[in-house]
Amino acid sequence: MRRGARSNRSGPGLLGTVGRTAVIAGTATAVSHGVSGAMQSSAQQKAVAAQQKAAAEQQRIDDAVQQALAQQQVAAAPPPVAGPPPAPATAGVDRVAQLQQLAALREQGILTEEEFAAEKVRILAS
Amino acid sequence: MTTGPVEYILIAFPGNRFNGQIVPALQELVDKELIHIIDLLFVKKDAEGNLLVAELSTIDAEESAPFDALDGDIDGLLSMADIELAAAELPNNCSAGLLVWENLWAARFAEAVRAANGQVIANERIPHAIVEAARQALLA
Numbered sequence: 001m002r003r004g005a006r007s008n009r010s011g012p013g014l015l016g017t018v019g020r021t022a023v024i025a026g027t028a029t030a031v032s033h034g035v036s037g038a039m040q041s042s043a044q045q046k047a048v049a050a051q052q053k054a055a056a057e058q059q060r061i062d063d064a065v066q067q068a069l070a071q072q073q074v075a076a077a078p079p080p081v082a083g084p085p086p087a088p089a090t091a092g093v094d095r096v097a098q099l100q101q102l103a104a105l106r107e108q109g110i111l112t113e114e115e116f117a118a119e120k121v122r123i124l125a126s
Numbered sequence: 127m128t129t130g131p132v133e134y135i136l137i138a139f140p141g142n143r144f145n146g147q148i149v150p151a152l153q154e155l156v157d158k159e160l161i162h163i164i165d166l167l168f169v170k171k172d173a174e175g176n177l178l179v180a181e182l183s184t185i186d187a188e189e190s191a192p193f194d195a196l197d198g199d200i201d202g203l204l205s206m207a208d209i210e211l212a213a214a215e216l217p218n219n220c221s222a223g224l225l226v227w228e229n230l231w232a233a234r235f236a237e238a239v240r241a242a243n244g245q246v247i248a249n250e251r252i253p254h255a256i257v258e259a260a261r262q263a264l265l266a
Contacts, residue, residue: 003200
C-alpha cells in the first residue's frame with residue numbers, strides 16, 4: 001500500500017456535501033407505496049422515505065412513552081394481594097390525560113422538546 | 127484521472143480490524159481492476175465516545191502486515207473532519223475500518239451519464255436484509 005507524500009489529512013476533504021439530515025416529519029402526508037407497475041416520481045419516493053423515517057421515529061417515541069407510562073403505573077399500583085383489578089382500557093382514550101402525561105414525560109427529561117412536539121401533534125390529530 | 131464513482135464505507139468489527147478473508151477479497155477486486163483503493167484507515171471509539179484514528183502506517187507491524195501487499199494508495203484525501211463525520215454513528219467501544227475506493231468497473235457507465243448531462247440525485251447502499259425481506263414479501 002503506497003502512501004501519498006502529503007497525506008496528513010489537512011486538505012479540503014471529500015465528505016463536505018454528505019447530508020446528515022434527520023427527517024422527523026410530524027405531519028407526514030400519507031403516500032401509498034408499493035404501487036405495482038407504476039413508476040413513482042422522485043417526489044413521491046422522497047415522501048415515502050420521509051414517512052418511513054417518521055414512522056420509525058414515531059415508533060421510538062411510542063416505545064419510550066409506553067415504557068415510561070408502564071413505569072409510572074408500576075410505581076402507582078396497589079398491593080397485589082388486596083388491590084382491585086386494574087381498570088379496563090377505555091375505547092376512547094382521553095386526549096387531555098394523554099397530553100398531561102406527555103408533558104410529565106417532557107418534565108422528567110424522558111422526551112425531548114422535539115419528541116414532545118411531534119407526539120403532541122399526533123395526539124391532537126387522533 | 128479518476129473517472130469511476132468514488133465511495134467510502136465505514137465497517138465496524140468486534141475485536142480485530144479487517145482480517146481473515148477481507149484483505150484477500152479486496153486484493154482480488156484490485157487484481158481484477160474492478161476497484162482502486164484511494165484511502166484506508168482505522169478508527170476506534172473508546173468507552174467515553176472519543177474517536178481515535180489509526181493510520182495504516184502507525185499501527186504495529188503484525189496488524190498491518192496483511193495490508194502491505196494490498197495494492198493501493200493512501201492519498202490522504204479524507205480530512206480529519208471527514209473521518210469524524212463518517213464515524214459519527216460509530217458506537218462506543220467499537221473499532222472500524224474506513225475505506226475509500228474508486229469503482230473502476232463503473233467508469234464507462236459514469237462517463238456515459240456525464241456525457242448525457244445526467245446528475246446523480248440519490249444513491250444509497252440498500253442493506254441485504256431489506257432486499258431479502260422485500261423479495262420474501264413478493265413470494266407471500
